[in-house]
Amino acid sequence: xxxxxxxxxxxxxxxxxxxxxxxISFFTNSTCTQARAEELAxxxxxxxxxxxxxxxxxxxxxxxxxxxKEIAKxxxxxxxxxxxxxLDNDITTFDDKKKKLIVGKPAVMEWVREQWDxxxxxxxxxxxxxxxxxxxxxxxxxxxxxxxxxxxxGGKKPKAFASQCTDIFVKHTPQDxxxxxxxxxxxxxxxx
Numbered sequence: 001x002x003x004x005x006x007x008x009x010x011x012x013x014x015x016x017x018x019x020x021x022x023x024i025s026f027f028t029n030s031t032c033t034q035a036r037a038e039e040l041a042x043x044x045x046x047x048x049x050x051x052x053x054x055x056x057x058x059x060x061x062x063x064x065x066x067x068x069k070e071i072a073k074x075x076x077x078x079x080x081x082x083x084x085x086x087l088d089n090d091i092t093t094f095d096d097k098k099k100k101l102i103v104g105k106p107a108v109m110e111w112v113r114e115q116w117d118x119x120x121x122x123x124x125x126x127x128x129x130x131x132x133x134x135x136x137x138x139x140x141x142x143x144x145x146x147x148x149x150x151x152x153x154g155g156k157k158p159k160a161f162a163s164q165c166t167d168i169f170v171k172h173t174p175q176d177x178x179x180x181x182x183x184x185x186x187x188x189x190x191x192x
Contacts, residue, residue: 047076048128054136061136064143064169067178068131072149076126078116084109088170088179096186124153143169143178149185152192161187 049072054065067086074083084105091108094101102111119126134147145167152160163185169178 047126049073049076051131052133054134057137060138064136064145064178065134068145072129072131076129080109080113086180088181091180092182123155124157125155126151127154128152141171158192160190160192162190163187
């Protein structure tokens, strides 16, 4: 079987296509300073992060799934410094509520902090994050992972959200490891 290597330009085009096709929504936007986010993170109990039935198309796919789990752990704990380490500088995502593409690590990190801070300030910390049946396929320096994610929030008003997710990763050098280049989610509340 011939290995296909996707050029970076192709990955960017796929990212735009996924942006048009998919959607993302967390809660509502709010402002958050980094100091406030770190204060909230320090008071956050560690969430349970699990990965159920991964399907690995090749050995390298295991590394991608491990990176995905580390991203989920960092987000759930509010460890934005660690989370940032797993994101490519050119990362993109889509804010479904504003119908807006978010481009670049600083903008994506700010948006993620706002969503996390909003949830935390409402007294709803992330209790668990499940990565269900991830399928990872690697082609050269690019990987695509699809999976179902379930986030459970505790606190005053326990609730749960589920999403069908598509994440694109890139590996510039073996030393860098896998970095998230693009992701699409569409969170919907589910029954607990």
